[in-house]
Amino acid sequence: MTVNNALIRDYIDRQNNELSAFIYDLDYLEQHIRQLQQQLPAQVDCYYAIKANNDAAILQTLLPHVYGFEVASIGEIEKVRAISDSVPVAFGGPGKTLSELRRALELNVTFYHLESALQLDRLNNLAMELGKTVCCLLRVNPHFALPKATLQMAGQATQFGIDEQQLLQLLPRLAEYPALEIVGFHFHCLSNNLDAGTHAGLVRHYLAAASQWASQFSLKLSVVNVGGGIGVAYQAEPQFDFARYCQQLTQLCHEYPQLRIATECGRYITAQCGVYLTEVTDIKCNHGEYFAILRGGNHHFRLPSSWQHNHPFTIFARDSWPHSYPRPEINGKTVTLCGELCTPKDVLAKQVTVSQLRAGDVIVFNKAGAYGWHISHHDFLSHPHPQRMYIKAQQFITTEVSYAA
Ligand SMILES: Cc1ncc(COP(=O)(O)O)c(C=O)c1O
Incomplete structure (x- = not known):
């Protein structure tokens, strides 16, 4: 994982329940784009295709390091011009x-x-x-x-x-x-x-x-x-x-x-700077197969279902279970990680084996910084949006997306 792990753990520990969030590590992003630019020949002009992730914080981080921005709509041009008149x-x-x-x-x-x-x-x-x-x-x-x-x-x-x-x-x-x-x-x-x-x-x-x-x-x-x-x-x-x-x-x-x-x-520049965190809200066995339901899914993070792939993830265990009723749990089982939408297509990873997974644990999907939130149908079913967090100088700087210059 490339996003600051200690801060992810810290964030998870500070949330009581029903967690879903994107965390983007701007320190990592800056280091990554510097490394790419150091390797590219001087005759190559590196643009960033902002469709992969057009958040102002991402564009501002990249601005000093890229030659320019590639855009595909007036909205995208305006997002670039909001941070620079001349790039x-x-x-x-x-x-x-x-x-x-x-x-x-x-x-x-x-x-x-x-x-x-x-x-x-x-x-x-x-x-x-x-x-x-x-x-x-x-x-x-x-x-x-x-x-x-x-x-x-x-x-x-x-x-x-x-x-x-x-x-x-x-x-x-x-x-x-x-x-x-x-x-x-x-x-x-x-x-x-x-x-x-x-x-x-x-x-x-x-x-x-x-x-x-x-x-x-x-x-x-x-x-x-x-x-x-x-x-x-x-x-x-x-x-x-x-x-x-x-x-x-x-x-x-x-x-x-x-x-x-x-x-x-686009993808190669921002994929690795972001993670998508989502809490396991339930685990059940239907027709002999295990399913974990997540506080989030396709409407936040459509990439796995649009590409029909199992998205890579890490489990962050949470030991506390402050309820009097039993905690659903599986050990050494194969499970499908599903979102909360009313469609069987809301699957983020299918039939993956986990050593332990419990309701209340948090799944952290890696490499979620590009074509994650930005290609998703956020309002389908009117569930709450995830928090959007940025790490800069090894601390969280904001939970809001802002396009101010
Ligand atoms: C015209 C154009 N340029 C650049 C990109 C960025 O592609 P990638 O994220 O695969 O690098 C896209 C993505 O669809 C595109 O349509």
Whole structure:
């Protein structure tokens, strides 16, 4: 576990009952992003994809250490602009409407990642009305084969990017968009890739394809954004070998000295700084199988059910049981950890073996800092929201989420 364990224990001991909370360790996050930046070659601009976790405290912690932020909505741009007027912002997403692009222009977006001919038309017209020229990358849905990953956004029929074959029709016509300065290409093709070698291989493909298009169509290519997608091992697999990836990136930087390479990781930056704590409220045996019910679930932490995986966890035992009636308990049994929602899909870990588990103990789900709270349907069933806590300088700093600058 990477979040400060002693403080988790302390927090659990201070709560009487019905505990559910996210704890984010900003000390760990800062140390982690520093280590990543130390390893990345200077030619690589590291953006943070804020969809993974857009809390103000997280963004503020990352601000001094990242090149910029990748966003996918006006709400996300506003969250970034609430903490900085000037940090570079790259605006992606397949559904950018006219009104969103208009607002993005007001909010001083740095790079527009355009995903269709209509997006080029909309932005070109708006920028011309304002007498502006804006920097854009074209997001490509390539035709070359991609390695397998948990989620695949391109390299196949999806709604993302411009199909490579249509791109080849578009590139000779870029003069029709005088307000758009096309500075490069954007690729974000997969999520949760755990293999450093194949990830670097993908970047090699992207750079080669982008350079080939630039020379074929006489483009001034200055940036290739290679997306996010670096994985976090939630099970027993080896972690992504970041050092090896950076060695291969360094080699690529030597081969393409004239290019800036941008990355926009989300999960790999924030997954490990957060944990989700939830109390066991009941344990029962139905049809011969044990189930532990948790004070929380999918509506707080949707990642395990959306990925259909058993999320890694640690049990924090609580010895006191201040009730006169018996305490449900299992020892050396296999149990399914379920949330409190009225759906059999509310499962966070299925048929896992525990040495001991009792009602009142606390399950701490690790690696919950990215795509945890932020992708969950918080108000389904109107249960209370979990507490949101941050650790900074080895103490809890707040229980509130605030977007104040
Ligand atoms: C365009 C884009 N960039 C970056 C990311 C971040 O991906 P990850 O968290 O896998 O690094 C996403 C995630 O969906 C995305 O859609």
